[in-house]
Amino acid sequence: MIGYVLExxxxxLALLLxxxxxxxxxxxxxxxxxxxxxxxxQPYWELTKLFRKEVVVSxxxxxxxRATPFIVFASTVAVTFLVPILAVPLPFDGIGDLLVVVYLLxxxxxxxxxxxxxxxxxxxxxxxxxxxxVAALAEPTVALAIFALALSAGSTNLGQIVARTMTDxxxxxxxxxxxxxxxxxxxxxxxxGRLPIDNPATHLELTMIHEAMVLEYSGRYLALVEWxxxxxxxxxxxxxxxxxVPWGVSMTxxxxxxxxxxASLLAKLVLLAGAVAVFETRVAKLRLFRxxxxxxxxxxxxxxxxxxxxxxx
Amino acid sequence: MALEQILLGIxxxxxxxxxxxxxxxxxxxxxxxxxxxxxxxxxGGLGLGTVCLGGGRTPxxxxxxxxxxxxxxxxxxxxxFFLVLIGLVGAAAxxxxxxxxxxxxxxxxLRMLGAxxxxxxxxxxxxxxxxxxxxxxxxWEAMSLSAYALVLTEHDxxxxxxxxxxxxxxxxxxxxxxxxxxxxxxAGDLTTSFASMRTAALAPRIRDAAFVLALFGFGxxxxxxxxxxxxxxxxxxxxxxxSALMSGVVIKMGVYGLVRVTVDLLGGGxxxxxxxxxxxxTVSALLGVLYALMEHDLKRLLAFHSVENIGIIxxxxxxGLMFQSFGLTTLAALGITAGLxxxxxHACFKGLLFFGAGAVLHATGTRNMERMxxxxxxxxxxxxxxxxxxxxxxxxxxxxGFVSEWLVFQTLLGGSVIPQPEVAAIMPIAVAMLALTxxxxxxxxxxxxxxxxxxxxxxxxxxxxxxAPRSMQAGMVWLVLLCAGLGLAPALVLGLLGAAVSGLxxxxxxxxxxxxxxxxxxxxxxxxxxxxxxxxxxxxxxxLIPLGLWLAGADRRVRIGETWGCGRIGxxxxxxxxxxxxxxxLRRVFAELYRPSRDLSIDFHxxxxxxVQSIEYRSEIHPWFERVLYDPLLHVLGGVATRVRGLQxxxxxxxxAYMTLALLVLLTVARWWR
Numbered sequence: 001m002i003g004y005v006l007e008x009x010x011x012x013l014a015l016l017l018x019x020x021x022x023x024x025x026x027x028x029x030x031x032x033x034x035x036x037x038x039x040x041x042q043p044y045w046e047l048t049k050l051f052r053k054e055v056v057v058s059x060x061x062x063x064x065x066r067a068t069p070f071i072v073f074a075s076t077v078a079v080t081f082l083v084p085i086l087a088v089p090l091p092f093d094g095i096g097d098l099l100v101v102v103y104l105l106x107x108x109x110x111x112x113x114x115x116x117x118x119x120x121x122x123x124x125x126x127x128x129x130x131x132x133x134v135a136a137l138a139e140p141t142v143a144l145a146i147f148a149l150a151l152s153a154g155s156t157n158l159g160q161i162v163a164r165t166m167t168d169x170x171x172x173x174x175x176x177x178x179x180x181x182x183x184x185x186x187x188x189x190x191x192x193g194r195l196p197i198d199n200p201a202t203h204l205e206l207t208m209i210h211e212a213m214v215l216e217y218s219g220r221y222l223a224l225v226e227w228x229x230x231x232x233x234x235x236x237x238x239x240x241x242x243x244x245v246p247w248g249v250s251m252t253x254x255x256x257x258x259x260x261x262x263a264s265l266l267a268k269l270v271l272l273a274g275a276v277a278v279f280e281t282r283v284a285k286l287r288l289f290r291x292x293x294x295x296x297x298x299x300x301x302x303x304x305x306x307x308x309x310x311x312x313x
Numbered sequence: 314m315a316l317e318q319i320l321l322g323i324x325x326x327x328x329x330x331x332x333x334x335x336x337x338x339x340x341x342x343x344x345x346x347x348x349x350x351x352x353x354x355x356x357g358g359l360g361l362g363t364v365c366l367g368g369g370r371t372p373x374x375x376x377x378x379x380x381x382x383x384x385x386x387x388x389x390x391x392x393x394f395f396l397v398l399i400g401l402v403g404a405a406a407x408x409x410x411x412x413x414x415x416x417x418x419x420x421x422x423l424r425m426l427g428a429x430x431x432x433x434x435x436x437x438x439x440x441x442x443x444x445x446x447x448x449x450x451x452x453w454e455a456m457s458l459s460a461y462a463l464v465l466t467e468h469d470x471x472x473x474x475x476x477x478x479x480x481x482x483x484x485x486x487x488x489x490x491x492x493x494x495x496x497x498x499x500a501g502d503l504t505t506s507f508a509s510m511r512t513a514a515l516a517p518r519i520r521d522a523a524f525v526l527a528l529f530g531f532g533x534x535x536x537x538x539x540x541x542x543x544x545x546x547x548x549x550x551x552x553x554x555x556s557a558l559m560s561g562v563v564i565k566m567g568v569y570g571l572v573r574v575t576v577d578l579l580g581g582g583x584x585x586x587x588x589x590x591x592x593x594x595t596v597s598a599l600l601g602v603l604y605a606l607m608e609h610d611l612k613r614l615l616a617f618h619s620v621e622n623i624g625i626i627x628x629x630x631x632x633g634l635m636f637q638s639f640g641l642t643t644l645a646a647l648g649i650t651a652g653l654x655x656x657x658x659h660a661c662f663k664g665l666l667f668f669g670a671g672a673v674l675h676a677t678g679t680r681n682m683e684r685m686x687x688x689x690x691x692x693x694x695x696x697x698x699x700x701x702x703x704x705x706x707x708x709x710x711x712x713x714g715f716v717s718e719w720l721v722f723q724t725l726l727g728g729s730v731i732p733q734p735e736v737a738a739i740m741p742i743a744v745a746m747l748a749l750t751x752x753x754x755x756x757x758x759x760x761x762x763x764x765x766x767x768x769x770x771x772x773x774x775x776x777x778x779x780x781a782p783r784s785m786q787a788g789m790v791w792l793v794l795l796c797a798g799l800g801l802a803p804a805l806v807l808g809l810l811g812a813a814v815s816g817l818x819x820x821x822x823x824x825x826x827x828x829x830x831x832x833x834x835x836x837x838x839x840x841x842x843x844x845x846x847x848x849x850x851x852x853x854x855x856x857l858i859p860l861g862l863w864l865a866g867a868d869r870r871v872r873i874g875e876t877w878g879c880g881r882i883g884x885x886x887x888x889x890x891x892x893x894x895x896x897x898x899l900r901r902v903f904a905e906l907y908r909p910s911r912d913l914s915i916d917f918h919x920x921x922x923x924x925v926q927s928i929e930y931r932s933e934i935h936p937w938f939e940r941v942l943y944d945p946l947l948h949v950l951g952g953v954a955t956r957v958r959g960l961q962x963x964x965x966x967x968x969x970a971y972m973t974l975a976l977l978v979l980l981t982v983a984r985w986w987r
Contacts, residue, residue, distance in 0.1 A: 051862070054870035058877075060769050060884070062689040064700075074854035081850065095847055097840035099722055100710060104847075106755060107709045113759045117890065119876040120686075120768030125890020128763065132756035133898040139752030140745035143722075147741050150726050156840035216876065220867045224858070292902045299745070306741040310734055 002253055003091040007081050010090075013262075014080040014238070018230035019043035021237065021269055026201075028277035043230065047223050055219035058119035068115035069217070069224035072108040076228040076235070079104050082158065085238045086261040087250040089159040097156040098146045101239075102139075105191070105232065109135050112225070116213035127212030130288060134197060134209065137295045138190045141183050144302035148180040149243060151309040162246040172245060176309035179301050181244045186298035188236040190291075192229070195280040197291050234269070241268035316364055317372040317388070323357035328435035335427025340418070344411050347427030348784075351407035351434055358438050359400025365393035366809050371816070373444065383504045387444035390813035391577065395441040395569050397809075398657050401795060402561045402664045403434050409668050409788030410554040412781065416675060417466070417552070426466050426552065433459040433555075437562060441569055446495035446503040446510075453491065453566070457484045457534075460563055463555045464547045476546035483543040487533030491570075494526035498578065510578045511818070520579055524586050527574045528593070535567025537627060538597040539942050541620045545604070548619065549612035549680065553671020554788070556612060560619040561664035568626055568656050572817070575634060576649060580818040584736060587635025594627025595743050598750040603906060606757045606899055607934045609892045610680045611670045614761055615663065618706060621750060622659040626652045628743060629721045632728060635736070637819070644727050646820055650810045651720035657806075658713040658799055662705040665792035669699030672781035672789070673765065677774040682761070682892045687770035691778040696766045698789040703762045705796045707755040711848040713799035718751060719842055726839050756899065764892040771886045801845045893932070900934075907934045 023040040030037025057065065082096040082104075096104070109131060116128035150156045152171050153164040165172050190197045193210035202208050214225050242249050248264025250257035286294060331350015338346050365372065365388045373387040388396070410430065417423055436455035443449035461484075465477045497519055499505035515523070529540070536544035544564070548556045575586065601621030608614040633648025672695040673688060674680055689696040705712040725747070728740030770776040780786075799806055814820055863869075876884050900907055912931040918924035960971070 051865065051867040054868055054872055056872045056874045058875065059873050060687075060876055062767060064689065064767065070855055070858050073858055074851055077854055078847070078850050094841040095843045095850070096710075097842055099719055099840065100842050100847065103708060103710050103715055103719075106707075106752070107704075110704070110707060110709060110755050110759060114763050114767065117759070117763035118767045120884060120886070120889045121876045121878060122888055122890055125763075125895060128759060129890065129895040130898060132759050133902070136749065136752030136756045136899070137902070140749040143744050143748030144741055147726060147744050150839050151729055154839060156723075156726060219870075220862060223867075288898065289901055303741070303745070307738070310729070310738060310741075 006087055006253065006258075007090055007092055010085045010087070011077060011080040013265075014085055014231055014234050015077065015227070017269070018234045019047055019227065021234050021273060022230045024270065024273045025233075025277050025280075028274055029280055032277055032281040043226075047227055050218075050223035050226070051220050053219040055221055058121070058216055060120040061118045061216070064111075065115050065118040065216070066221070068111045069221040069228075071111045073224045073228045075104045075108045076231045079235055080231065083235055083238050084158050084162050084242050084246075084249055085265060086258065087253055088162045089251075093157055093159040098149070098158055098161070099156055101158070101235075102142050102146070105235075106135065106139075108228065108232075112213060115217075116215075119216040121216060123212045123215045127209055127215070130209040131213050134190050134291060134295070137292055138187045138298075141187050141295065141298045141302045144299065144306055145180040145184045145187070148176050148302065148305040148309050151306065152176060158243070161243055162249055163251065165243075165246045166249070166251065174309070174312060176305045176312065177244055179305035179308065181240065183298045183302035183305060184236075184240060184244075186294060186301070188233075188240060189276070189279070190295060190298075192233045192236055194276060196283045196286040196294065199285050237269055237272045238265070240272060241265070315372065317361060317370065320357050320361040320364065321386075324354050324361060324438055325435065327351075327354035327357055328431045328438075332428045332431035332435070335424050335431065339423075341415075343423060343427065344414055347414075347423075347430065348407045348411035351410070351431055352404055354431070354434055354438070355400045355403030355407055357400075358396045359404065361388065362393040362396030362400060366390060366397065366812055369812060383445070383447045385444035385448055385504075385506055386439070386442045387507070388442050390816045391569070391572065392441045394653065394657075394810065394813040395565070396438060398565065398660050399434065399437050399441070399562055401657075402558065402660045402792075403437075405664060405668070405788040405791045406430075406554040406558045406561075407434075408791070409557070409671070409785050410552075412784035413552060413554050413671055413675060415782070421466050421468075425462055426555075429459045429462040430555065430558075433463060433558065433563070437566065440566055444508070445506045446499055450488075450492060450495065450503065454488060456563065456566065457481075457488065460555075460559060463559075464551045466552050466555070467550060470550060472546065473550045476543070476550045479543040480547040483533050483540065487530040487540075490526045490530035490533075494523050494530060494574070497523045497526070498574075507573075507578060511580070515579075520582060523579065524575055524582055527571060528589065531567040531570040531574070532593065533567070534570070535564050535623045535627075536597075536620050537567075537593050537623055538600045538620065539938065541597065541601070542939055542943065544620060545608075545613050545616040548616035548667075549610060553612070553667055553674060556615075556671070557664040557667035560616065560667055561660040564619060564623060565656050565660060568623070568630070568652070571627075571630065572649065572653070576630075576637075576820075577817045581634060581637040581645075584635055584638040587631045587633070587638060588736070588739065589631070590627050590634055591631030591739065591743060594624045594629075594631050595746045596624070597621065597627060598624025599746055599753075600906075602750050602753045602757060603899075603903055604934075604936065606753060606760070606896050607907060609682045611673065611682050611685075611761065611765060612667070612680050614682075614757070615666050615670055618666075618754065618757070619659075619663060621754060622655065622663065622706070625718065625721060625747065625750070626655045626659065628652075628747060629655060629717075629724060632721075632724045632740070632743070635731070636724075636728070639731055639733075641730065642820065644724065644730070646811075646814050647720070647727065648724040649817075650807065650814050651717060651724050653810055653813065654720055654803075654806060655714075655717035658705070658717045658796075661792050661795045661799060662702045662712075662714060665698060665702035665789060665796060666706065668785065668789045668792065669695055669702060672785055673699075673778070675781060675785070676778040677772075679772070679774055682764045684772040685765040685770070685775045686768050686772075686886060686889065687766075687775060688778055689766040691770075691775075692780045694786050695781050695789065698786075698793050699766065700762055701793045701796055703758040705800070707758045708751045709755070711800050711844040711851065713796050716800050716803045716842075716844055718747070719840075721747065723840060753899070760892055760895045764890075764895060768889050769884070769886045771889065801848055803844055908937055909934055 023043045027037045027040050081092050113128035113132050116124035149161050153161040198209040250261040327350050334346035371389045436452045440452040461481050533540045598621050601617050605614050605617035629648050629652030633645045636645035705714040708714045708718040725740045725744045731737035910933050914929045916926040
């Protein structure tokens with residue numbers, strides 16, 4: 001029973017923390033760039049405000065445009081039930097493994113891209129086209145990183161991957177894991193629309209991807225889409241943090257270990273947010289047609305990860 | 314009389330009646346009889362397959378059953394599974410065809426269409442039940458020829474004749490390979506039953522030769538790269554319910570044949586067999602989807618996706634064959650099961666998508682996506698059905714495409730246990746290529762659905778589009794339900810597939826054991842997944858979000874406005890993103906493969922080059938490897954044909970002399986051969 005409660009707590013925590021995480025990255029970036037920056041909780045105010053505003057829907061759009069925010073939000077929240085955020089093993093482990101997580105997120109991307117095309121705006125089409133290009137090219141890296149993890153854990157089940165690294169801490173430092181971490185980090189930047197692939201801070205630039213795609217959204221629809229994007233960022237951070245450095249994740253479900261789990265989760269999120277902020281400050285946005293080069297670099301990392309896991313078995 | 318005999322009788326009788334009715338009756342009655350016959354036959358086959366698969370029975374019907382000697386029919390698990398597949402899609406095509414062929418009234422030969430449709434379904438059913446080479450080959454040829462006649466239905470359209478020629482040439486090259494293969498395996502006697510072929514002790518070299526011939530022969534039918542050239546030509550020009558049957562069922566006979574011969578009759582082989590099938594599958598999957606991305610003819614796009622999905626099926630089968638050669642029978646069974654699961658899934662969603670494309674073609678008269686748009690408002694039901702098909706083929710959970718691709722992934726991930734590391738290293742490459750394929754497929758279907766159905770109509774025809782007739786909708790809804798059902802009940806499907814695989818070749822019942830609880834955990838696989846619970850979770854979530862919004866007091870007002878456009882006034886279809894533009898980033902990324910040729914001509918204003926009067930942009934893709942492979946072949950064939958033409962004197966005496974000469978040569982050869 002406590003497992004089920006924990007599942008709900010975990011999903012609620014992810015929903016609650018996600019906007020703050022986005023705010024934190026923005027805040028850290030601002031400080032690194034010698035700006036004061038908006039406070040960390042700014043995204044919460046933005047979401048609250050958006051939920052209170054009326055929705056404007058294009059007269060060209062169909063029901064799909066209005067259903068998409070719900071589909072995107074639902075599929076993203078569904079993932080938070082499957083990803084080990086606080087504890088393993090959880091009762092829903094058997095519902096979906098790492099492959100399911102990847103394809104559930106693809107479901108959201110798929111519908112968001114369709115919604116980008118729906119109002120007939122060239123911006124939306126451009127964003128949709130680029131989003132799907134990046135998503136498709138990131139896919140092999142993700143699959144290979146999963147392969148590398150599955151090789152050392154003997155399973156694609158998230159709970160088992162975490163448990164396996166906990167019992168054998170040496171694997172966390174194996175070249176396979178390190179290379180797979182590097183590959184997944186680049187994929188995280190691509191999938192969550194960060195620099196150097198996409199720029200989350202620009203509106204109406206021809207370089208943008210995600211922002212162009214959701215340009216027609218407003219009010220509560222935009223709030224759902226933006227919230228889901230924040231949750232997606234948190235999911236990727238949780239995967240990076242808990243699959244590769246699982247310490248802190250509660251395995252016994254007592255109050256003390258859960259408290260440690262929350263604390264370690266926060267610490268990992270702050271660290272990763274800092275890493276992304278530094279990275280985003282250091283690099284410039286890549287031209288769109290240079291993005292495949294970065295993604296193939298991540299693919300090579302993942303391939304090396306698998307190969308080294310093979311050789312060092 | 315046993316139930317199976319009755320059902321088999323129904324299958325043969327119904328198709329025969331359907332075919333004869335096509336020749337006799339005209340108008341709506343004729344179409345109804347044709348569809349009725351095909352529907353009854355398909356349902357009979359479905360019942361027969363279900364009875365045999367569910368009851369674990371393998372009835373044999375000998376030569377006495379049919380008037381011709383040498384016929385042998387046996388229904389084992391694999392046959393029963395394919396009978397179910399033919400029945401499911403055939404029934405949908407029969408119903409859909411009733412409405413679709415109405416537009417052909419008075420324009421094209423409905424007699425030929427109706428008769429050949431029934432002959433095709435009959436030969437498909439006979440094909441999978443065949444128990445000796447003769448029956449198999451006769452059914453194969455009947456299937457190829459009836460499909461050829463169906464492809465030529467719209468014979469006066471540009472491209473149809475050419476497509477037909479390519480199809481018939483490639484398919485006969487394959488047929489020749491199959492005859493040679495069976496002659497090798499049956500030691501020259503085509504009436505040898507499959508049972509004795511299973512036990513025949515063949516020399517390894519003969520087995521290898523038979524395998525290569527099988528891969529070529531069945532590969533031509535399945536449309537794997539590089540034998541796929543006919544497929545994107547022939548499938549689009551056929552009437553849409555025939556396209557659905559061809560992509561959904563006919564090309565699956567290549568899969569059936571390959572499994573029957575390599576896994577069942579030959580009982581598996583060395584590792585390179587599986588490696589070759591896996592390699593061919595990987596290349597087909599990737600190239601299929603890459604060419605589909607550049608295609609803006611909706612039906613051609615779907616045809617290229619058939620190449621892709623056949624590739625995915627071959628990946629599963631190839632991995633299975635490979636595991637079998639290393640004695641990993643559980644994993645081998647998983648690979649073959651995953652391949653077969655994807656086979657039935659692809660039959661359902663590709664049938665559905667071709668039906669959707671057919672409904673669009675029916676309503677707008679065009680297959681060019683650049684002239685569509687806004688159809689979701691004009692034909693909402695078709696749009697919804699097409700969307701379900703698009704999600705399924707893009708492997709989005711919890712639909713059927715996802716379940717089978719997940720199984721293929723599980724098979725490949727399990728491949729790390731292969732004792733030889735240099736062989737096992739193939740698996741991660743295949744995993745990466747499969748992942749890239751499924752990502753690109755999702756991109757392609759965002760394009761296909763988004764450009765065709767969403768936003769503003771790009772032409773007058775699209776603006777005047779209308780919803781498809783009821784019968785066509787019924788066909789689509791049936792397949793939508795199947796896509797959902799096959800996705801939500803994987804345990805049930807895997808149970809039946811286990812029964813189909815466990816009787817094959819060297820597989821025993823103990824090799825195919827799945828633990829089929831709600832979380833699906835397959836033997837040899839490395840993960841768990843539960844698509845019904847996933848669907849339940851998603852549905853719950855979709856219900857809870859609006860509830861949450863309502864409870865939180867979110868604003869509920871909706872205003873309808875113009876699409877925002879940087880201050881320009883009025884939006885026209887010309888401002889929309891096009892299919893070409895959508896695929897442009899990927900065209901650049903894979904420019905090395907596509908080698909696109911671009912032709913840009915701009916007319917400047919005579920006064921200043923900053924004012925453009927007109928702009929013309931042309932871009933073309935040339936599949937270069939097809940040229941490299943086929944141009945020399947066609948050149949040689951053309952040269953030979955020109956020489957041979959000299960023999961054609963037109964005189965009967967000359968031909969009689971040729972025949973006598975040929976007979977003498979053959980007799981001499983036969984005499985001195987022994």
